[in-house]
Amino acid sequence: MSARGTDPHAIDGKFPVPGQHYDLVVIGGGTSGTQAALKGAQTGLKVLLVDENPVPGHQVGNDVPWFFGGRATAAMQNSERMLETVFANMDHLEPLFDAGVEVQLGTCAWGVYRNGPLVGSLPSQVVGLADAEKSWLVGFDQLVLATGARDLPMAFPGWNQPGVMGAAALGKLLSLYDAFAGRRIVVVGSHELGLETALSAQTKGIEVAAILEVRDAPQADAAAVTAAGIPIRCRTWPVEAKGGLGGVEALVLSDGTTLACDSVVMAIGLVPMLELHDAANAARQFAPNRGGWVPVADSNITAVGNCAGLPDTGFDHVAYRQAWMEALGGACGGDTVICQCEEMTLADLTGVQPPRYLDRPPALQRRSLSTLLADGPPNQDQVKRLTRSGMGQCQGRRCRDQVAMILAAEAKCKLAEVPLATHRAPVRPLPLKVIADWEESEEMRAGWDVWMGIPTQWVPYADIGTPYEEENRRVLGGNMSL
Amino acid sequence: MSAQKVVVVGAGASGLSTAWWLARSGVEVTVLDKGVVGWEASGRNGGGCSHYQSPLFKEEQRLWPQMDELLGYPTEFSPERIVMAVTPRQLEQYTYIAQMNNRLGHRVDLLDAQQVREAVPLAGDNCLGGIHYRFGGHANPHRTVQAYAWAIQDLGGRIVQHSPVTGFRREGGKVTAVESTTATYECDAVAIAAGPQTGTLLAQLGIDLPLAAARAEMIVTEPAPMMKLGGVDGNGLYGRQTLRGNLAYGGGPHEWVEFGDLGPEVKPSTPLTRNLARRLAELFPNAAHLNVIRSWAGVIEMTPDGRPVIDRKDNVTFCTMSGVGFGLSPASGHAVSDLVLEGRCSFTDIDKLALSRFDGIGEGWKTQKGWLPL
Secondary structure, three states, rough: OOOOOOOOOOOOOOOOOOEEEEEEEEEOOOHHHHHHHHHHHOOOEEEEEEEEEOHHHHHHOOOOOOOOOOOOOOHHHHHHHHHHHHOOOOOHHHHHHOOEEEEOOOOEEEOOOOOEEOOOOOOOOEEEEEEOOOEEEEEEEEEEEOOOOOEEEEEEEOOOOOOOOEEEHHHHHHHHOOOOOOEEEEEEEOHHHHHHHHHHHOOOOEEEEEEEEOOOOOOOOOOOHHHHOOEEEOOOOEEEEEOOOOOEEEEEEEOEEEOOOEEEEEEEEEEEOOOOHHHHOOEEEEEHHHEEEEEEEOOOOOHHHHHHHOOOOOOOOHHHHHHOOOHHHHHHOOOOOEEEEOEEEOOOOHHHHOOOOOOHHHHHHHOOOOHHHOOOOOOHHHHHHHOOOOOOOOOOOOOOHHHHHHHHHHHHOOOHHHOOOOOOOOOOOOOHHHOOOOOOOOOHHHHHHOOOOOOOOOHHHHHHHOOHHHHHHHOOOOOOOO | OOOEEEEEOOOOHHHHHHHHHHHHHOOOOEEHHHHHHOHHHHHOOOOOOOOOOOOHHHHHHHHHHHHHHOOOOOOOOOOEEEEEEHHHHHHHHHHHHHHHHHHHOOOOOEEEEEHHHHHHOOOOOOOOOEEEEEEEOOOHHHHHHHHHHHHHOOOOOOEEOOEEEEEEEEEEEEEEEEEEEOOOOOEEEEEEOOOOOHHHHHOOOOOOOOOOEEEEEEEEEEOOOOOOOOEEOOOOOEEEEOOOOEEEEEOOOOEEOOOOOOOOOOOOOOHHHHHHHHHHHHHHHHHOOOOHHHHHHHHEOOOOOOOEEEEOOOOOOEEEEOHHHHHHHHHHHHHHHHHHOOOOOOOOOOHHHHHHHHHOOOOHHHHHHHOOOO
């Protein structure tokens, strides 16, 4: 249209074409991602595969992307050594080099951007990548998400201290990083994830004090675990993790007994990592047998491996989680922390109360989750805005699934009816100086305005129609402030 | 003869404040919203409360320090702002803004670089100076919109969420009921403050309000050490340090957009996140190591001159704030409520915000301005 471009402060033409473009970009260098990259390269595509391992040390402390629970050794802080270790432990990547796939380790994907509803300004669809120093965008025709699944932590008294961690994190620390700081663990959950976690830990020389199961029997074939001498205690769950400065030292169980341990490994479930998919506003569906919300492939973005959903063995992961939440939730007091980043307690959540730096006047104290639910259907983002649950550094990785389950229980609705709390780029926390575009286009720089750039908008009301209006326009040029 | 029963369309900051003022006057008020309270621009903005350009400015300034007490719920209002420069051109411009405000009787102090750095520990060696608004401030949009809604309920008003308006019943030129997907609500008067949808709703009543909608973006970091004054702008950014410590900032180019009558279904952000991050790292070099944890976008509506429209025709009062509605909401609600009940604003002159200034603007204004979606 001929009149286009007459608004110098609109986004039009300000995003440059990305410097690099690939036919296929694969996010995640596990076995599924590697296969997808190899297949692409064999059909003649120009392929990039990135993997965020080794995860930077400061992310490990924030439990991003796995629930490390403070049980990574100091070796994780040595990025060069970690890169060597990870590279050695990812030998399945080797065929990629021969096939001509470009592989970048220590590189995370933090956003996917496409034109669609409300966005038409991108010159091509891009994925945002970053390493420890910088970020950049690459264009793609096809994107394969092979980001795996993340941990599903669940609160109980004392869970917010070092030593309570996730099964996926333990798996990475043992098999990828050689950097697990624990010696004696208790595994919570006895379906495949829990049993496999216990066995692989034992193989690595870790003592497994017990596997706990909330239901009446192990949830998968436990023959190997029993043969390995690992006790499984059914109808038994944690009621409190006790510890000292170094974190967990013992776990008190629902039957009144106590197990000495330095780590409690939550193996109740895994959640497909659909952050990138969801942040790109791509479709998803709820599949209880595959771990909850899972991505739906479209013409440009496909998920593979656990990112696409856990293997469907007929096991209802969602029902299993709810069984655990009922038991663990029964052990929680009002003062049990639910959101670790924001130190929000269960009482704060069910009371829809603000953080402690704000006063709680009487009218506010009369409000609660039940009054909020009387006003409308459950909405986790709304509860987040009011309580800050899931609003912190880890962006709800540790609490979002549990908060959604609590909302469903309070609203007496199915979990699938609680809208998924939104994921937003950057899906990995990235320092300002790293995510910053230090080489932005001249068009962006020249067209920048703090707000809309409409010359008449910021003219003081009393000045409208006076000579000051023209002066204002001349000096400020439509900017509230540059 | 004053209205006894009023329906307010739109549970954003302007509509909620309107309903709150009406409820305070003893009116039986119902607020209808297509979705959740404060879910659009009212809950996605920078939280600024310092709109010196507005005829509602004095009322905005009078009310904000009292809002927590008046509403009965915390808004996180924090007074005063600093605008700091990192380029000579910015310093020149901010100095002009300070002088302009002082001429108008709004106190703004000039600060040298050292004074800025003392007040803003996150500022760095690149700071060249700044200005200190001895008025205004910032509040938490999320908390404020919910505070309005709860305060309305406490006064006996009703908030109906997920209830998009489908039509109006009219008798003798007056709206007698508002029809929605959930029910029909009879009324003596209606107030429409539905953001970008205000134009299409008014069109059903034969009122032509020229509006264009745009998408704008913000980012937020993990918490930084608390500064004494959280409302610090500059370098092409607006925003605030929240009371939790996070730096929440926006600015930069907007994208003109179109969507259906029920509003935008998604509010995507773009790689503009990186440009915002760069400017924030330049503004606060001592915060450049902080993690960005989230970005988001919101949609605002604009009139052709970027100024609000607050006006009334028959028993229909309408309000669009042209993208600066949150901070002014305590005052705009007062003005709209006055128009509903008395036909005129009781506390200031808002004649220049009348819709008649766009009479005869014609169909092609968006094209002429280049305010068209890509």
